[in-house]
Amino acid sequence: MPALRIEEISSHVGEKIELQGWAYNFRSSGKIFFLQLRDGSGRVQIVYSAANLPAEQWELLNKLRIESSVRVSGTVKEGRQPGSFELDGASFEVVQMAPEDYPIGKKEHGPDFLLDMRHLWLRSERQWAIQRVRNTIINATFAYFNERGFIKIDTPILTPTACEGTTELFEMDYFDLGKAYLAQSGQLYLEAAVMSVGRAFDFGPVFRAEKSKTRRHLTEFWMMDAEAAFADHEQNLKTQEELVCRIVKDVLAKNRAELATLERDVAALEKVQAPFVRLTHAEAVGKLRALGSDIGPLDDLGGDDETILTKQYDRPVFVEKYPAAVKAFYMKRDPADPLRVLNDDLLAPEGYGEVIGGSQREDDYDELLKRIREHQLPEEAFRWYLDLRTYGSVPHSGFGYGLERLVTWICGLPHVRESIPFPRLINRLTP
Ligand code: 4AD
Numbered sequence: 161m162p163a164l165r166i167e168e169i170s171s172h173v174g175e176k177i178e179l180q181g182w183a184y185n186f187r188s189s190g191k192i193f194f195l196q197l198r199d200g201s202g203r204v205q206i207v208y209s210a211a212n213l214p215a216e217q218w219e220l221l222n223k224l225r226i227e228s229s230v231r232v233s234g235t236v237k238e239g240r241q242p243g244s245f246e247l248d249g250a251s252f253e254v255v256q257m258a259p260e261d262y263p264i265g266k267k268e269h270g271p272d273f274l275l276d277m278r279h280l281w282l283r284s285e286r287q288w289a290i291q292r293v294r295n296t297i298i299n300a301t302f303a304y305f306n307e308r309g310f311i312k313i314d315t316p317i318l319t320p321t322a323c324e325g326t327t328e329l330f331e332m333d334y335f336d337l338g339k340a341y342l343a344q345s346g347q348l349y350l351e352a353a354v355m356s357v358g359r360a361f362d363f364g365p366v367f368r369a370e371k372s373k374t375r376r377h378l379t380e381f382w383m384m385d386a387e388a389a390f391a392d393h394e395q396n397l398k399t400q401e402e403l404v405c406r407i408v409k410d411v412l413a414k415n416r417a418e419l420a421t422l423e424r425d426v427a428a429l430e431k432v433q434a435p436f437v438r439l440t441h442a443e444a445v446g447k448l449r450a451l452g453s454d455i456g457p458l459d460d461l462g463g464d465d466e467t468i469l470t471k472q473y474d475r476p477v478f479v480e481k482y483p484a485a486v487k488a489f490y491m492k493r494d495p496a497d498p499l500r501v502l503n504d505d506l507l508a509p510e511g512y513g514e515v516i517g518g519s520q521r522e523d524d525y526d527e528l529l530k531r532i533r534e535h536q537l538p539e540e541a542f543r544w545y546l547d548l549r550t551y552g553s554v555p556h557s558g559f560g561y562g563l564e565r566l567v568t569w570i571c572g573l574p575h576v577r578e579s580i581p582f583p584r585l586i587n588r589l590t591p
């Protein structure tokens with residue numbers, strides 16, 4: 161009989177089954193031994209009594225050490241809490257006995273120590289819960305886009321040019337071709353792809369040599385870029401709103417237990433419903449100044465501004481039409497105000513701040529060339545991108561989310577470093 165997964169045992173009450181996993185905790189009261197087992201799919205208690213276990217297995221059990229890998233069998237029964245289950249232990253076997261000094265104990269550890277031990281820290285219940293929520297967010301994203309005819313397009317990681325700011329590029333020597341850069345976003349390539357497939361999204365690691373040491377910044381993170389031909393700024397906002405609602409809905413449906421483990425305020429997530437709050441940049445600046453910020457009329461919002469602003473609302477907030485001067489070269493100007501662009505940042509509530517950046521793209525050849533020159537970007541390297549405005553240019557828009565920003569917000573984490581399995585920060589490259 162193959163071993164079951166802990167998540168499957170509820171439909172096996174009364175049956176004798178086998179499980180395999182890791183001993184995350186145990187205690188003994190002389191003749192009874194309580195083993196806490198986790199197997200990746202869940203956690204369960206196995207109750208052994210000296211009377212019911214072969215003597216040598218009982219002996220082994222009493223030598224057990226935390227995080228040893230084990231195989232057990234027993235009869236499934238309902239636990240004390242309604243809806244909980246446990247096993248009446250019938251056999252116990254060690255796959256590998258861990259030494260006594262498992263580095264992560266029950267006492268409080270500092271963040272640096274835990275990050276050094278990230279390869280083991282991932283096993284702890286909180287970290288396990290975060291990765292499960294992350295997985296739901298990824299799957300909800302694929303589901304949403306597949307239902308709406310967006311094709312998954314894989315964009316390159318090694319690139320000859322910058323997509324976002326040139327100051328945040330990771331650079332390397334590339335054979336005889338000069339410099340190559342790690343991608344900051346797949347957007348520009350996705351723009352080419354939608355002129356073929358109409359609607360597309362990518363999902364992959366991107367890199368920013370950000371000098372910022374904040375609770376929101378990683379140097380390597382996972383971005384999902386989406387792009388659609390013939391979509392304008394309004395349509396772009398609508399897609400973002402629908403996507404974020406879908407993601408939160410799926411997490412609420414699939415990860416109640418994980419959210420409970422994380423002590424996440426679920427009521428706050430239940431309020432994530434359309435329509436989101438919508439402010440122009442000018443309105444946001446007005447509100448921020450009234451709240452005590454010294455932001456200027458044409459300034460970008462800083463991290464603190466985003467925190468102050470989003471604490472005012474219980475839904476995500478679109479801030480749209482930023483000054484062109486603080487945004488990327490490819491954004492289309494607002495026909496109503498040429499100093500501004502048809503863009504949006506989507507800010508998560510409860511102080512979390514920016515999770516999405518998006519815009520309508522400049523689709524006019526001459527305008528785009530002007531911007532490339534204004535930004536002193538290498539014209540030749542952008543020839544192919546300009547070609548998209550030569551051969552059947554169409555209005556088009558898109559956006560990108562930072563997966564870790566979404567995970568941090570939805571899980572209610574204090575810092576982005578817990579949202580990714582192996583965080584890369586300016587001062588951390590290991591493990
Ligand atoms: O706002 P950004 O820079 O937008 C772009 O890269 C566009 N090309 C996307 C597009 O239109 N297709 O980055 C998008 C998102 C941000 O909103 C944020 O959530 C996340 O990526 N992000 C980061 N996440 C973690 N660490 C960092 N250093 C991040 N920088 C951006």
Ligand code: MG
Pocket residue numbers: 505514516517
């Ligand atoms: Mg941004």
